[in-house]
């Protein structure tokens with residue numbers, strides 16, 4: 001029996017003959033909050049695509065929960081087995097309330113109208129717990145389309161959480177948020193990782209620094225280094241390929257052009 005919720009070994013993914021993930025190996029523990037950082041094109045999102053069955057590797061294995069070989073399952077099966085992912089594209093129904101959105105998600109594929117009329121107690125329980133967890137209890141009856149950007153993002157996280165994943169995958173959950181919203185998202189990540197594993201891709205280094213979590217730095221499809229943020233930040237190679245650019249940008253006369261996606265400090 002493995003002590004890792006996710007065991008990635010020797011993973012190779014190629015697009016048009018170019019290796020995007022290059023013999024990548026990593027482990028994520030049970031109830032661990034892990035951050036994945038690295039420059040644009042490092043392969044971060046591609047790794048999530050492999051874990052969720054959207055991209056097939058050329059080689060290597062990804063084992064979930066000690067027994068599920070992800071290559072043998074479709075994306076919807078992996079979701080049912082406990083791999084939850086929040087996509088950046090919105091998945092809420094703007095005309096439904098916050099509670100209705102969670103209820104629909106909690107019921108999976110059951111017919112929508114029947115669901116909203118009659119909700120089994122276990123589902124209502126899960127919805128109530130999720131509402132409290134994402135801090136939207138007082139907004140439960142508000143139509144999702146009327147929520148602020150931050151609230152919508154928390155609802156999106158709630159929609160995945162209410163399906164009770166064992167592993168939650170988030171790609172830049174704090175993107176576009178105000179400082180206050182980011183702080184609340186940080187608190188939410190702490191809370192949800194107490195009893196499930198969470199893997200977070202993030203470019204905002206100030207955001208990552210608030211956690212005592214392990215940070216994995218991906219570069220050119222490989223793990224460059226892994227450890228606490230303080231250690232990662234002091235690593236010369238990490239400064240060279242990722243963090244350093246930002247430091248120099250402050251004194252450089254002109255930015256190189258592409259700002260979005262660089263490490264933000």
Ligand SMILES: Nc1ncnc2c1ncn2[C@@H]1O[C@H](COP(=O)(O)OP(=O)(O)OP(=O)(O)O)[C@@H](O)[C@H]1O
Pocket residue numbers: 015016020038039040041042043044045046047261
């Ligand atoms: N479907 C695809 N077909 C071809 N190339 C792809 C595809 N998806 C990703 N790539 C390429 O694979 C590389 C890794 O992309 P990926 O999106 O995983 O990077 P990332 O680390 O998530 O970057 P970012 O920080 O910009 O989101 C990039 O060079 C990208 O252009």
Ligand SMILES: [Mg+2]
Pocket residue numbers: 044045046
């Ligand atoms: Mg990406």
